[in-house]
Amino acid sequence: MPVKFTKMHGAGNDFVMIDTISQRIKLRPRDIRSIADRRRGVGCDQVLLVEPPGQPEADFRYRIFNADGSEAGQCGNGARCFARFVRHRRLTHLQKMVVETGNSLMTLTLRDNHQVEVDMGPPVFAPRDIPLRRDQEAQEYDLLAAGEQLRVGALSMGNPHAVLRVNSVNDGSLERLGEAIRGHDDFPDGTNAGFMEVVDRQNVRLRVFERGVGETEACGSGACAAVVYGQRMGWLDEQVTVELTGGKLTIQWQGANSSVFMTGPTAISFEGTIRL
Known part of the structure; x- marks a missing residue:
């Protein structure tokens, strides 16, 4: 089965974009793993499928699959690439669009120089909705991981995140801790593990180990989660530049129940066809 695709990345977080509107295909988890394989396939952190919307207020629906075949x-970052992709493929003429994900509606706005702004919606803190095995909501939680007693912020930005403040993102222990946190039993669906170094009130550095993927060069929802956590702890201002391995994102949050806005770059790497 030949599948046409476009390879893209957002600040180094790379995706294989597949239009299932103009080509009728159905991918199985093993197909996703084959596409994402960096030695035998195209190679990516995640595969994104463009689909017709299921809700009348949406312009498109998109599904996100991790490299291991699980659905996120x-x-x-994928949302930003999605917005540029549908314009690039001439599936829409809109500069501002509403897209349906697995658990929400998102508004995407194309800006100059291939930048895209994403309304990520408000963060979710209730433990049962993250989900996190805790009875009471708190700004931080104790977590025993890799033999260490940690204090982490936990919230959902459409997917679960655990964020830990560190002195340096270059700490050699972060890979070990990231693996232990993202598969921790206290997160029944797993979690993305973020490690945030606060430079000043408007700048942070961040590394993220994503569930189903591992460490990525950038994680947009992880950047949002880190800034929200930092603001709740009183460390950060309303607008923060997040520096990740692959580039920089701008995150804005006015607190309370307001939406988190993320703005960052998109890039098209190449296009092709893969036979599954």
């Missing part, structure tokens, strides 16, 4: 609920 949200992806900020």
Whole structure:
């Protein structure tokens, strides 16, 4: 089965974009794993499928699959790439569009220089909705991981995140801790593990280990989660630049029940066809 695709990335977080509107295909988890394989396939952190909307207020629907074939609920970098992709493929003429994900509606706005702004919606803090095995909501939680007692912020940005403040994102122990946190039993669906170094009130550095993927060069929802956590702890201002391995994102949050807005770059790497 030949499948046409476009390879893209948002600040180094890379995706294989597949239009299932103009080509009628159905991909199985093993097909996703084959496409994402960096040695035998195209290679990517996640595969994104463009589909017709299921809700009348949406312009498109998109589904997100991790490299291991599991489905994710949200992806900020992928959302930005999605907006540019549907314009690039002439599936829409809209500069501002509403897209349906697995668990929400998102508004995407194309800006100059291939930048895209994403309304990520408000963060979710209730433990049962993250989900996190805790009875009471708190700004931080104790977590025993890899033999260490940690204090983490936990919230959902459409997918679960655990964020830990560190002195340096270059700490050699972060890979070990990231693996232990993202598969921790206290997160029944797993979690994305973020490690945030606060430079000043308007700048942070961040590394994220994503569930179903591992460490990525950038994680948009992870950047949002880190800034929200930092604001709740009183460390950060309303607008923050997040520096990740693959580039920089701008995150804005006015607190309370307001939406988190993320703005960042998109890039098209190449296009092709893969036979599954």
